[in-house]
Amino acid sequence: MPSLANSTISQPRFVSRRMGAGATRLAGRTVASLGLIAAITILLYRFFHVNATTAGFLYLVTVLVIAAASGIVESTIASIVAMLCFNYFFFPPIGTLTIADPQNWVALFAFLATALVASQLSARAKRRTQETIARQHEIEKLYSLSRALLLADASRPMGQQVAQRVAQAFELPVVALYERASSSVYRATEQELPELDERLKDAAHRSTSFHDEGSKLTVAPIRLGGQPIGSLAIAGSSLSDAALHSLLNLVAIGLERAISQDSMNRAEVARESEELKSTLLDAIAHEFQTPLTSIKAVTTGLLSDSAHMLPEQQRELVSIADESADRLSKLVTDAIQLARTEGGAFRLKRGVHFVSSLVSGALREMKSLTDGREINLSLSEDLPPVWVDAEMIQMVITHLLDNALKYSPSGTAVSVRAQLSDGRVTVSIANQGPGIPVDEQSSIFEKFYRGKNDRNLKGTGMGLAIAREIMAAHGQQIWVASQPGKGAEFFVSLPLARGAEAE
Amino acid sequence: MSAARILVIDDDPQIRRAMRATLTARDYQVSDSRTGQEGLEMLRASSYDLVLLDINMPGMSGLETCRLIRAGSEIAIIMLTVSNAEKDKVDALDAGADDYITKPFSIPELLARIRATLRRLPQPPGHADLQPLLAKGVQIDLPAREVTVRGQTSRLTAKEFDLLSYLLARPNKTIAHRELLQAVWGPDYGDELEYLRVFINRLRKKIEPDPSSPQFLITDAWAGYRFKLSE
Numbered sequence A: 001m002p003s004l005a006n007s008t009i010s011q012p013r014f015v016s017r018r019m020g021a022g023a024t025r026l027a028g029r030t031v032a033s034l035g036l037i038a039a040i041t042i043l044l045y046r047f048f049h050v051n052a053t054t055a056g057f058l059y060l061v062t063v064l065v066i067a068a069a070s071g072i073v074e075s076t077i078a079s080i081v082a083m084l085c086f087n088y089f090f091f092p093p094i095g096t097l098t099i100a101d102p103q104n105w106v107a108l109f110a111f112l113a114t115a116l117v118a119s120q121l122s123a124r125a126k127r128r129t130q131e132t133i134a135r136q137h138e139i140e141k142l143y144s145l146s147r148a149l150l151l152a153d154a155s156r157p158m159g160q161q162v163a164q165r166v167a168q169a170f171e172l173p174v175v176a177l178y179e180r181a182s183s184s185v186y187r188a189t190e191q192e193l194p195e196l197d198e199r200l201k202d203a204a205h206r207s208t209s210f211h212d213e214g215s216k217l218t219v220a221p222i223r224l225g226g227q228p229i230g231s232l233a234i235a236g237s238s239l240s241d242a243a244l245h246s247l248l249n250l251v252a253i254g255l256e257r258a259i260s261q262d263s264m265n266r267a268e269v270a271r272e273s274e275e276l277k278s279t280l281l282d283a284i285a286h287e288f289q290t291p292l293t294s295i296k297a298v299t300t301g302l303l304s305d306s307a308h309m310l311p312e313q314q315r316e317l318v319s320i321a322d323e324s325a326d327r328l329s330k331l332v333t334d335a336i337q338l339a340r341t342e343g344g345a346f347r348l349k350r351g352v353h354f355v356s357s358l359v360s361g362a363l364r365e366m367k368s369l370t371d372g373r374e375i376n377l378s379l380s381e382d383l384p385p386v387w388v389d390a391e392m393i394q395m396v397i398t399h400l401l402d403n404a405l406k407y408s409p410s411g412t413a414v415s416v417r418a419q420l421s422d423g424r425v426t427v428s429i430a431n432q433g434p435g436i437p438v439d440e441q442s443s444i445f446e447k448f449y450r451g452k453n454d455r456n457l458k459g460t461g462m463g464l465a466i467a468r469e470i471m472a473a474h475g476q477q478i479w480v481a482s483q484p485g486k487g488a489e490f491f492v493s494l495p496l497a498r499g500a501e502a503e
Numbered sequence B: 001m002s003a004a005r006i007l008v009i010d011d012d013p014q015i016r017r018a019m020r021a022t023l024t025a026r027d028y029q030v031s032d033s034r035t036g037q038e039g040l041e042m043l044r045a046s047s048y049d050l051v052l053l054d055i056n057m058p059g060m061s062g063l064e065t066c067r068l069i070r071a072g073s074e075i076a077i078i079m080l081t082v083s084n085a086e087k088d089k090v091d092a093l094d095a096g097a098d099d100y101i102t103k104p105f106s107i108p109e110l111l112a113r114i115r116a117t118l119r120r121l122p123q124p125p126g127h128a129d130l131q132p133l134l135a136k137g138v139q140i141d142l143p144a145r146e147v148t149v150r151g152q153t154s155r156l157t158a159k160e161f162d163l164l165s166y167l168l169a170r171p172n173k174t175i176a177h178r179e180l181l182q183a184v185w186g187p188d189y190g191d192e193l194e195y196l197r198v199f200i201n202r203l204r205k206k207i208e209p210d211p212s213s214p215q216f217l218i219t220d221a222w223a224g225y226r227f228k229l230s231e
Helices: A012-048 A052-069 A072-090 A102-150 A158-170 A196-206 A241-304 A310-346 A355-365 A390-406 A462-473 B014-025 B038-045 B064-073 B087-093 B107-118 B123-132 B158-168 B177-184 B195-208
Strands: A172-181 A184-187 A210-212 A217-224 A225-234 A351-353 A374-379 A386-388 A415-420 A424-430 A478-482 A488-495 B005-009 B029-031 B050-056 B076-081 B099-102 B133-135 B137-140 B148-150 B152-155 B217-220 B222-227
Touching: A012 A052, A012 A072, A052 A072, A052 A102, A072 A102, A072 A172, A102 A158, A102 B148, A158 A184, A158 A225, A158 A351, A158 B050, A172 A196, A184 A196, A184 A462, A196 A217, A196 A225, A196 A351, A217 A241, A217 B064, A225 A241, A241 A386, A241 B014, A241 B107, A310 A424, A310 A462, A351 A355, A351 A390, A355 A374, A355 A386, A355 A390, A355 A415, A355 B014, A374 B123, A386 A488, A390 A415, A390 A424, A390 A488, A390 B087, A462 A488, B005 B014, B005 B038, B005 B158, B005 B217, B014 B029, B029 B038, B038 B050, B038 B064, B050 B064, B064 B076, B076 B087, B087 B099, B087 B195, B099 B107, B107 B158, B148 B195, B152 B158, B158 B177, B158 B222
Parallel strands: A374 A415, B005 B029, B005 B050, B050 B076, B076 B099
Antiparallel strands: A172 A184, A172 A225, A210 A217, A217 A225, A351 A386, A415 A424, A424 A488, A478 A488, B133 B137, B137 B148, B148 B152, B217 B222
């Protein structure tokens, strides 16, 4: 019976057929060897009547020929049989296996020792040669596999291609590959083995090998940098350990190449689509702002022309057009900012910045709204610089300032504070408006949300959503504290810059 | 100042009409052109005091037009930008503009920019003492607004000249950003650090033998700029 070490898989018929074929070949070669010795004996004994020395050398040559042509078993049997024939036919008394002269004992043992050693050496040399040829074949197969893997089509699943190419290169009846990343099993051939999927997963997850001598099934983990990234099952051929190791390395590299190619492609696509989006948004901004520019030039031109003051009623009408143009412009700007920042699909250009310059930048941008309002600035002395995208954070502060000003009576003050707490700089903007009802405080950061009591459409409903996206992209928080009737205070946290120079 | 002559270069006809009507009402002499190419020809044909230049035009872009104007003239240039993005502003200033304004803008805002750009720094009576300055192959001829570095002469724009002479008049002393901005651009300015960054770089390219390691125009990080004079 075939041995079933470490295995429950058996294919008795397949295995015994192979074993039977080997035994038949061995028996055939043994019979042929014995025939050759018999023929030599008849020739020497019957026809040539050579002396014992000549016969001994010729027997020795025959054994060497047999050793060179066949295996260790045949040549050992041939050595013993040749020794017996030599003794029987050529050492006196001839026709018996007894030896009269003790010197002939020495000659006979010398003959046997020489024959055995020569057959051992010859058989070993032959085995080495066969092994070398086998290694050479394996190397050729590995080479052709590496070429095939390099030429693999990156647009098709790599696991399937790798399995097929391994089967082709090594002419294996069964090849299956398990890819951990996609947790799928790829088969190169139709032939099924029971429990193969389980063994593959087991090998990949526990990073252990499995071998069944009987069915010549080997399941081994594919490792990359020590981490198992999948497993490979091959059956029907015995690869040397070295070849198996090289094969697994090649497969690992093939899979890894596919994975890195894939992620590179994805990054490229993301970058291109971000650029396209950005270009489109720029074009939309330009298309909207151009007519608004001429409207604003006309309305502000009329309203500011002190030499030709408009009558009160016309002034009121032009003011309405002017304010509407402002509102439209703000809607367009906010919508584009929201589209740009939504989903965090934009790149931050972080740098080292001072909170004071971010706040003053935002105040400068809001000049038209802050005019005539009391703004209390209290930024702690010696605030460390922060590591942020200045343009984006300035946008956040601008939106918070805009809200604070819009949702509070014109006679009240707005406070901007910044302080260091818990390794971050917290910037807060507070007003003295009606505040935000508790049940609405979590909804206000949703886009297009407007307070229930505020239907006069002061804002665009996008500012806080934009601010939230920008803070999320920075990995930071935005939150609100408000008691109805006592105003609202919005907070953002900013990460500190370390060991860098501020601009 | 008598009526300043302004050239508006913008591809949008409505904006050209609105600019012409509102600026003429403020006693400026206004001409306009549809493309950068046409604008360059008009600038060659007659003299102007200021160009209002749209950054976003089909054909020759605003930035390209700005560079070409700057290559042959020190005329005041205000760029009209759409995006409020920092990059656009710096691009505009880098291309040689003196200032920019973001569309849509109000007329009072535009008039303030025009006044600031045309505004000249009053020269102190003693400023003749400062020239000609000779230092290591660098010669600055303030009255002629010319700088010669290793035999190569370049001319300064009005704002570059004002900035340089303000710093030169106070050598080896760090001048705060705000002070410089308000002195050179006017009292409405003070936080526009990007202006200073770009203009100091422009000056360095003209007066420093090696602009990447300046020996005259020194940045004092987070404080301001200083003109370093030996002795």
